[in-house]
Amino acid sequence: MLLAGADDYPGWRDAARRLAASGVPADDVAWQTGGEPTDLLADPGLALPPEPGRALRVSRQFPELAETAILHRDPERFTLLYRLLLALQTQTRLLDDPADPLVRRVQLLAKAVRRDMHKMRAFLRFRQIDDQQGERYVAWFEPDHHVLRANAGFFVRRFGAMRWSILTPELSIHWDGEALREGPGADRAQAPGEDALEEMWHAYYAATFNPSRLNVAAMVKEMPRRYWKNLPETRLIAPLVAGAQAREVTMTAQVVAPEDRPTTLAALAQEAQSCRRCPLWQGTNGCVFGEGPGDARLMVVGEQPGDGEDKAQHPFVGPAGKLLDRALDEAGIDRATIYVTNAVKHFKYVQRGKRRLHQKPNSGEIDACRWWLGQEIGLIRPRSIVMLGATAIRGVTSRAGAVTALRGKPVDLTRDGFAGSSGVATFHPAYVLRLPEREAADEAFRHIVEDLRLAAQTDRRT
Numbered sequence: 151m152l153l154a155g156a157d158d159y160p161g162w163r164d165a166a167r168r169l170a171a172s173g174v175p176a177d178d179v180a181w182q183t184g185g186e187p188t189d190l191l192a193d194p195g196l197a198l199p200p201e202p203g204r205a206l207r208v209s210r211q212f213p214e215l216a217e218t219a220i221l222h223r224d225p226e227r228f229t230l231l232y233r234l235l236l237a238l239q240t241q242t243r244l245l246d247d248p249a250d251p252l253v254r255r256v257q258l259l260a261k262a263v264r265r266d267m268h269k270m271r272a273f274l275r276f277r278q279i280d281d282q283q284g285e286r287y288v289a290w291f292e293p294d295h296h297v298l299r300a301n302a303g304f305f306v307r308r309f310g311a312m313r314w315s316i317l318t319p320e321l322s323i324h325w326d327g328e329a330l331r332e333g334p335g336a337d338r339a340q341a342p343g344e345d346a347l348e349e350m351w352h353a354y355y356a357a358t359f360n361p362s363r364l365n366v367a368a369m370v371k372e373m374p375r376r377y378w379k380n381l382p383e384t385r386l387i388a389p390l391v392a393g394a395q396a397r398e399v400t401m402t403a404q405v406v407a408p409e410d411r412p413t414t415l416a417a418l419a420q421e422a423q424s425c426r427r428c429p430l431w432q433g434t435n436g437c438v439f440g441e442g443p444g445d446a447r448l449m450v451v452g453e454q455p456g457d458g459e460d461k462a463q464h465p466f467v468g469p470a471g472k473l474l475d476r477a478l479d480e481a482g483i484d485r486a487t488i489y490v491t492n493a494v495k496h497f498k499y500v501q502r503g504k505r506r507l508h509q510k511p512n513s514g515e516i517d518a519c520r521w522w523l524g525q526e527i528g529l530i531r532p533r534s535i536v537m538l539g540a541t542a543i544r545g546v547t548s549r550a551g552a553v554t555a556l557r558g559k560p561v562d563l564t565r566d567g568f569a570g571s572s573g574v575a576t577f578h579p580a581y582v583l584r585l586p587e588r589e590a591a592d593e594a595f596r597h598i599v600e601d602l603r604l605a606a607q608t609d610r611r612t
């Protein structure tokens with residue numbers, strides 16, 4: 151059976167289902183992947199049987215196990231999985247028997263793949279280069295197994311705001327902020343040392359990018375089609391890298407093992423100063439971390455520091471901060487008792503002459519910064535979390551949500567991983583400041599005060 155690629159789980163699954171339904175024994179099937187055809191392929195006896203009329207028996211764990219194990223480099227994996235699929239037809243509980251040699255072998259394959267995926271997430275290093283469209287982050291990695299496609303979604307979620315490429319000996323994946331594209335592998339002989347990556351990028355990308363190798367199925371899986379609509383063919387050919395020097399800047403996926411996570415707010419704040427999870431740190435005075443007592447029962451989450459906050463390196467000290475202070479006062483809340491932070495911790499702006507104009511953070515930046523917010527919430531365990539505006543709602547819940555739809559009642563944060571905290575959505579103070587009509591601004595301000603009171607009550611009730 152010819153599969154489209156070394157990690158072609160859907161192809162294997164479809165073929166395996168049909169073969170198994172027709173009772174084809176495992177020894178009669180030779181599995182091959184694209185690019186390594188043999189004479190067997192010419193054998194008419196290997197024609198794929200028709201779709202099975204009846205459903206095959208598989209326990210619920212099998213598809214996930216197979217989808218993972220198939221990424222292993224072991225050339226026997228397709229046969230082993232097919233053997234297991236056949237065995238499951240008569241021994242439905244077989245997967246519950248870890249002593250069974252076949253089950254054990256397949257589980258070991260899956261375990262090695264999971265470890266390899268984790269290694270890639272933890273140890274991959276991006277290096278910043280400049281191409282004609284600006285910054286791009288490029289990483290070279292040599293996975294042990296075929297895990298790059300399966301891991302692409304992770305890097306999109308983690309670094310969605312940046313343009314990046316991951317090059318491996320077998321495959322390369324490129325993200326331009328909207329869509330994933332694939333290219334062939336990079337030459338192992340060109341594997342870069344510390345400073346050779348940019349040079350490699352020049353040689354490699356100019357010579358090898360091949361749009362015909364797009365793997366549509368894998369990409370649709372990782373990235374919904376709606377992100378694909380603006381894919382002009384011309385952009386498939388990436389521009390050559392300008393001759394800029396690679397800067398001594400690296401970005402890491404920063405998967406932090408639980409035992410390595412800072413255990414105090416001070417340590418967390420200090421570590422955040424060297425955050426490279428997204429590019430917003432550039433051109434700022436630093437990371438404006440949250441402030442307040444470590445045992446605060448109420449946490450207020452804003453959008454991001456503004457110009458004044460970046461200069462002062464403290465949250466909510468500018469005009470929006472003054473309005474927040476007034477609302478807290480009216481709600482009877484002492485700011486010294488609460489923890490005030492932001493969904494995004496670096497100031498995002500565009501320079502206009504001498505002025506730095508605020509820019510809204512995008513979802514990739516909010517999601518990248520969510521790691522820090524999650525750690526703050528985890529350490530403080532506030533009873534109540536006030537989300538000021540849509541960015542804070544996304545930061546806390548990792549979903550889009552409108553203030554008007556959510557405000558006025560507690561928001562359950564259990565499925566966001568913050569079971570002990572109750573959310574309260576309200577308007578951002580800057581929104582009030584921007585409203586041209588005095589009456590509308592007064593009304594929005596009153597709503598903020600009411601919502602802060604609601605949060606304080608939730609705090610007292612629990």
Ligand code: URA
Pocket residue numbers: 452453454455456459464465466467468470471492580
């Ligand atoms: N706006 C915010 O969202 N946060 C600040 O810290 C200041 C203004």
